[in-house]
Amino acid sequence: MIRKFIFALCMGLCCMACEEALPGYNTSWKGVQFVLPAVLHPEVYSYSFVGKGDISVDTVWFTVRPQGMVPEENCRIKLEQYEKREWKYIYGNDGIIADSVLTVYPRQAVPGVHYIPFDDERMKEHLILKPGELSTQIPVIMLRDESLRDTTYTLFFRIVDSEDLMAGDNEYCHIQLKIADCLTTPAAWDRYFFAGAWSRTKHEFMITISGKEWDDEFISTLSIDDKNYYLFIFNRELKKENAKRAEQGLPPLRDNPDDPATEITFPTIAR
Known part of the structure; x- marks a missing residue:
């Protein structure tokens, strides 16, 4: 009987601890992230204007979905381009880092030249998650610049926090889009x-x-x-x-x- 009482007391304390911890969890958190395919490099996409006729503008659509609470009103999705760079470390014979070199990824897309900037007025109506939506599509609007005829440019962009929605899982918030007007x-x-x-x-x-x-x-x-x-x-x-x-x-x-x-x-x- 004593053992049962002690067990019940411990369970009660555990439940109380859980109940006390629950209010600290932000149940109103709202986020958004990309829906990526189950492939080796799901965040990498390619587009070429080759074979698309005489068009000068085209669009690639990406699917996003909410995380946490589903919005009950229009919520703005915010995208930003970022510069792709990485550090390369040089190791000495003792296995300790002796030097490092910062490498910037070449031929990165230029806003207004290769694509319409994300803060452009023409993008605003598309970067919205509407009430009750479990997914929606957002665009990257590409421009057929002369420089694409012999060179592929890469647009590195990501979802970032807006005033309405937080960026979701970091692994699902980054995209690389290769843009060309030649076979790539x-x-x-x-x-x-x-x-x-x-x-x-x-x-x-x-x-x-x-x-x-x-x-x-x-x-x-x-x-x-x-x-x-x-x-x-x-x-x-x-x-x-x-x-x-x-x-x-x-x-x-x-x-x-x-x-x-x-x-x-x-x-x-x-x-």
């Missing part, structure tokens, strides 16, 4: 991609044969059966192309015509 490696084309290593020549060949852009949006729709279908087509057409080239006295399709090590190939089965 899609973010979805990582080392696990079914077609093998990326090259401009291979990418152009795939677009010509399939009529598809092979950008992130298209790649994300592919099933394993789709991949195997396209691999069959690419290998068949590459064989035909190389046969034609041989008749003309040309080498097989390569990234560098003078380097046999750069010959274009495709796997036979999707990974």
Whole structure:
């Protein structure tokens, strides 16, 4: 009986402690963060104006969702560009840091040149989480500047605290968007991609044969059966192309015509 009493007393004290701690938890906290796909580098996206016709402006949409309390009124979402930089440490023979170098990521997007700034009036209506919304989409509006024709620029941006919403989990508040007007490696084309290593020549060949852009949006729709279908087509057409080239006295399709090590190939089965 005494043991039961002591156990009940301890449980009561624990419950009281919990009840006393609860008021300290901010139940009115409201935040927002990106909804990222379950891939190797979910925060990295790519966009190219290639194949988009004569447009001078285009938009990529990103999904966000609230954290904590669901807003009961319009809440502003705040985005900001940040400079991507990192420290590289040089170690001595004793394993101790002997020096360090600050490296700034090259070719970062310029507001007003490569995209419409996040504090621009045209963005305000889009950066809103409405009452009761469990998710919404917010845009990055890109500008087709001349500099994109031969160079890819990267926009590093993140969700930050606004007067209405706090930034959510840091891991889900950062995005890298690569913007180009030339063929560039899609973010979805990582080392696990079914077609093998990326090259401009291979990418152009795939677009010509399939009529598809092979950008992130298209790649994300592919099933394993789709991949195997396209691999069959690419290998068949590459064989035909190389046969034609041989008749003309040309080498097989390569990234560098003078380097046999750069010959274009495709796997036979999707990974």
